[in-house]
Amino acid sequence: MKLRRCTTVMFEPREEVGIDFNAMLAGRTELSTTITWFALAAHLEQAVPVSAAQRELLGSLGARDWTEAGDINCPPADWQPLLEAGLLIADDEQHAAHRLRDEGMRDGHWWPLAALTHRHARWSGVNSAAQMRDSNMVTAKDLRRQLGPPPPAVQVHPGTYQPLPVVEATEYDRLLERRTTCRNFDAARSIGCAQLAQLLQRTVKAQAVVQVDADTEFLKKNVPSGGGLHPTETYLLVQRVDGLAPGLYHYHPVKHALVALPRQCERPLQEVADAMLSGQDWFANAAAHLVLVPRFARTNWKYRNHAKAYRALLLDVGHISQAVYMAATERGLAAFVTAAINDVDTEAVFALDGVTQSPIAIVGIGWRGDTLDTTEFDPNNVVWAQS
Ligand SMILES: Cc1cc2nc3c(=O)[nH]c(=O)nc-3n(C[C@H](O)[C@H](O)[C@H](O)COP(=O)(O)O)c2cc1C
Numbered sequence: 069m070k071l072r073r074c075t076t077v078m079f080e081p082r083e084e085v086g087i088d089f090n091a092m093l094a095g096r097t098e099l100s101t102t103i104t105w106f107a108l109a110a111h112l113e114q115a116v117p118v119s120a121a122q123r124e125l126l127g128s129l130g131a132r133d134w135t136e137a138g139d140i141n142c143p144p145a146d147w148q149p150l151l152e153a154g155l156l157i158a159d160d161e162q163h164a165a166h167r168l169r170d171e172g173m174r175d176g177h178w179w180p181l182a183a184l185t186h187r188h189a190r191w192s193g194v195n196s197a198a199q200m201r202d203s204n205m206v207t208a209k210d211l212r213r214q215l216g217p218p219p220p221a222v223q224v225h226p227g228t229y230q231p232l233p234v235v236e237a238t239e240y241d242r243l244l245e246r247r248t249t250c251r252n253f254d255a256a257r258s259i260g261c262a263q264l265a266q267l268l269q270r271t272v273k274a275q276a277v278v279q280v281d282a283d284t285e286f287l288k289k290n291v292p293s294g295g296g297l298h299p300t301e302t303y304l305l306v307q308r309v310d311g312l313a314p315g316l317y318h319y320h321p322v323k324h325a326l327v328a329l330p331r332q333c334e335r336p337l338q339e340v341a342d343a344m345l346s347g348q349d350w351f352a353n354a355a356a357h358l359v360l361v362p363r364f365a366r367t368n369w370k371y372r373n374h375a376k377a378y379r380a381l382l383l384d385v386g387h388i389s390q391a392v393y394m395a396a397t398e399r400g401l402a403a404f405v406t407a408a409i410n411d412v413d414t415e416a417v418f419a420l421d422g423v424t425q426s427p428i429a430i431v432g433i434g435w436r437g438d439t440l441d442t443t444e445f446d447p448n449n450v451v452w453a454q455s
Contacts, residue, residue, distance in 0.1 A: 070134035070159045071147070073126050074166075075174040076110035076183050077155060079118070107155050110183035111169040111423065113190065113412070116153045121146050126155060131174075134159060172423035177368035182378035186426070192412035195347035207443070247393050248451045250402030251350035251442035254435040258308040259355045263399060265324070267433060270395040271388055272302045272358075274321045287321065291387040294380025299366035300388060301425065303329075303359040303418045305344070307337050308434070316418060332416060344414045345430060350442040351404050354432030358392065359414060360385045363425045385428040392431045402436040405429055 081103050088100035105123055106115035118126070125142050129135060137158075140147050150156040154166035173183055204210050211218075276288035287298045302319040304326065306312050314337055316329040333340075342352035344359070362381045371377035389405035396403040407429045414430070415422045436451070446452050 069137045071129070071137055071140065071151065071156050072134050073129040073131050074109050074111060074155055074157050074170045075131050076178065076180045077126060078108050078180070078184060079123055080106050080108060080115070082106055107153075108184050108188055109155055109170075110178060110180065110187050111166070111173045112154050113187065113192075115188065116150075116155060118150070118155075119146070122150055122155075126150065129156070169423055172421070176364045176424065177372040178364065179373050179375050179377060182375075186378065190411040190422075190426075191346060191408075192410055193343075194410055196408045197347035197349065243394065243398055245448065245450045247397045248402075248444055248446050249393075249404045250354075250432075250434070250436050251404065251444050252437045252440055253351075253353050253355070253402065253432075254437040255353040257355070257435040258310045259401065259434060261309055261311040263401065264306075264309050264312070264356055264433075266399065267392065267395050267401075268302070268319055269324060271391040272300075272319060272321055273324050274298075277322055289321070291384070291391045293384045293387075294377070295367060295370045297366050297370060298384075299362045299364070299381060300384055300428075301361045301363060303361055303420075303427075305337060305341055305357040305359065305417070306355075307341070307353070307357075308355040318418075329418065332419060340417055344409055344417060345406060346408050346410050348406060348408065351406060351430075351432055353434075354404070355434035357430055357432045359418065359427050360388055360429050360431065361418075361420060361425050361427045365424060382428060389429060389431045392433065396433045401433050403431060403433045405431045 082105075084102050084104065085099050086102065088096075088098040091098035091100075104117050105120070107118045107123070107126065108115050121142055125140070125147060128141070137147075147156060151158055151163060154163075154170070157163070157167050157170050159167070176183075178186075200206055203214070205214055270290060272289065272291070274287040274289055278286045278288065280286060286296050289298055293299070298321075302321070304317040304319060305315075306317060307314055312326070313328070316331060317326040318329055319326055338352050341354075341357055342349055344357075345351050362385065364381070367377050367381055368374070371380070393403045393405070409427060409430050411427055412422065414420075414427045420426060440452055444452065
């Protein structure tokens with residue numbers, strides 16, 4: 069068996085504070101600090117604790133050149149746990165799963181720090197709504213009480229600010245004013261198929277296909293995209309769209325068409341949405357959810373090992389979400405966006421591998437309900453009439 073280290077690994081010393089038992093036996097109450105080194109790899113979901121010898125070993129092996137296991141310069145008791153954890157990659161069948169994920173990350177041309185950031189910021193099974201409630205951090209007043217005052221809302225520079233004219237509002241300004249994140253969807257009302265189609269057409273549909281070569285196409289869309297690459301795919305969870313069976317879909321931006329995807333489980337769709345949305349039940353009953361999923365290799369094809377590529381990917385998703393808000397608002401529909409998603413669970417829903425593509429945000433659309441059960445940020449009472 070031949071071994072190499074995985075493509076991207078970095079080490080982090082983590083401090084843990086605990087009770088000092090020696091001091092306790094001597095009748096004193098003292099805290100002790102222990103430092104454990106963790107290896108963070110771009111293809112592994114969890115950080116792995118490593119010893120000094122294991123850290124050294126990983127630092128001494130190449131990520132491209134293979135070494136015979138028999139030639140490894142430390143005892144198997146040191147290197148075998150690294151192999152099982154996936155930090156060492158082997159060329160045999162038994163360890164193919166880690167090797168394939170590692171190769172997937174390597175071939176994705178990630179900038180290493182971005183690869184680690186993406187991988188280790190992922191959630192699985194998190195209930196962010198429950199966490200907020202349990203820690204009494206629901207309202208703005210709760211936040212102020214628990215966290216003290218935030219940095220000021222406006223940064224003021226010394227000098228005299230020259231007033232600018234406030235230009236008379238047009239229809240576009242009135243549209244912008246109506247854009248308010250919806251947390252009170254009408255759970256009984258469907259949207260029309262044409263409404264969903266129009267929303268997709270306005271936001272993620274290709275408005276032109278530019279053929280650069282027989283095998284190289286660029287798409288023009290109504291949203292900007294870093295490098296013009298438009299790497300973000302749209303997956304849908306449809307609950308209430310007339311003429312569309314509730315279920316999972318993928319959107320084809322050139323054909324402007326949806327294909328139904330197999331369901332991985334029989335759980336009710338609202339429960340599936342709630343799990344993807346980390347327990348944010350105020351979003352889970354939107355008529356349709358659009359899961360925004362970049363294909364990393366498309367952006368990294370141009371921006372290889374590039375420090376700004378991941379930033380551009382995130383900004384792309386932000387542009388799409390704003391376009392969805394505006395397109396929906398213009399039609400009298402309501403919308404939301406969230407990045408507080410259970411990435412791993414969302415991948416399982418759509419059978420995504422989490423290496424070549426992985427969700428960044430979920431947006432949802434539907435009709436706003438009649439009652440304000442969950443707070444929305446509408447201080448000018450544009451959406452909700454003053455009570
Ligand atoms: C990147 C991003 C992530 C967001 N995530 C959440 C979220 O997890 N939960 C939520 O209720 N709202 C979320 N929002 C909505 C914001 O809370 C909302 O935009 C903000 O309160 C301002 O309100 P407005 O959009 O109505 O102007 C998110 C917005 C953005 C842009």
